[in-house]
Amino acid sequence: MGLEKLAGPLEQVKEELNHSQQSTKAPESTENGTDLPLGDPRGHYKTDNYEANPNCEVCHGLGHIGYDLPVGHSDFGKIARCPGPGCLDESFQAWKSSDPYMRDKGISRPQQTFESYKKNLANQESFDAMHSLAMGTSTFFFLLLYGKVGNGKTHLANACAVEMNKRGVDCHYFAIADLISSLKRAMSDNTIEDKVQELKELHAVIFDDYKPEFSTGWENQRLEEIIDYRYRNYKFTVLITNRDLGEIPERMVSRFSEPIVSIMVLNTDYDHRRA
Numbered sequence: 001m002g003l004e005k006l007a008g009p010l011e012q013v014k015e016e017l018n019h020s021q022q023s024t025k026a027p028e029s030t031e032n033g034t035d036l037p038l039g040d041p042r043g044h045y046k047t048d049n050y051e052a053n054p055n056c057e058v059c060h061g062l063g064h065i066g067y068d069l070p071v072g073h074s075d076f077g078k079i080a081r082c083p084g085p086g087c088l089d090e091s092f093q094a095w096k097s098s099d100p101y102m103r104d105k106g107i108s109r110p111q112q113t114f115e116s117y118k119k120n121l122a123n124q125e126s127f128d129a130m131h132s133l134a135m136g137t138s139t140f141f142f143l144l145l146y147g148k149v150g151n152g153k154t155h156l157a158n159a160c161a162v163e164m165n166k167r168g169v170d171c172h173y174f175a176i177a178d179l180i181s182s183l184k185r186a187m188s189d190n191t192i193e194d195k196v197q198e199l200k201e202l203h204a205v206i207f208d209d210y211k212p213e214f215s216t217g218w219e220n221q222r223l224e225e226i227i228d229y230r231y232r233n234y235k236f237t238v239l240i241t242n243r244d245l246g247e248i249p250e251r252m253v254s255r256f257s258e259p260i261v262s263i264m265v266l267n268t269d270y271d272h273r274r275a
């Protein structure tokens, strides 16, 4: 059985829990007056990103429903987002597919999807690998995608991250240059350990445009440490580079060379920007 088949559903549950915690906490923060509008005794549920339908016949604007279950049932006392028309569940799902949500995950070009990717023989293998990872149908959870500049690797990176988030799998996109900058900032304000830990624990990450010369000394060691930890803990990791494998540190490449759980894909497509 593919390890990602276990990791995928687990993450979805975790995401749900995170959001249900957010959802139940949000109405308490009334300092800006938007969560519980004055004069609405029903307490219309609203956050900055999604809200209940104030006229909902199912929950009367509360946004959540409880289930009528016997004491002792495993779901006794639990609440769920209201599935009523135009209500919280619908609004929540719409937000999770929205551009602001994707940008929050570091995805700067949410319009770059698998549907908008121009497939051809030279990039078919790259597409298939990224697509199966995104859809949770791959046996591997570690993917190294390499090939020439300008042949659509970043498009695939965005598409993979968008698709995973739409499926409810938390996936973050990082351009390595930005990541190295944020590690440097964290080093100067003494938050480096927290930052590294966060990067180790994120469920799915895409590290785009890796160049060995970006990181010298401790930055590169930290990056290797993050990748090594993620490998040992079965966490979805995609590394993308336009360099030859020989230019990338051996210790890093080796993590992407394990059979079944890892894959290395060469995108042989030409540079479309010159076309």
Ligand SMILES: [Zn+2]
Pocket: 052, 053, 056, 057, 058, 059, 060, 061, 062, 063, 064, 082, 083, 084, 087, 088
């Ligand atoms: Zn409702």
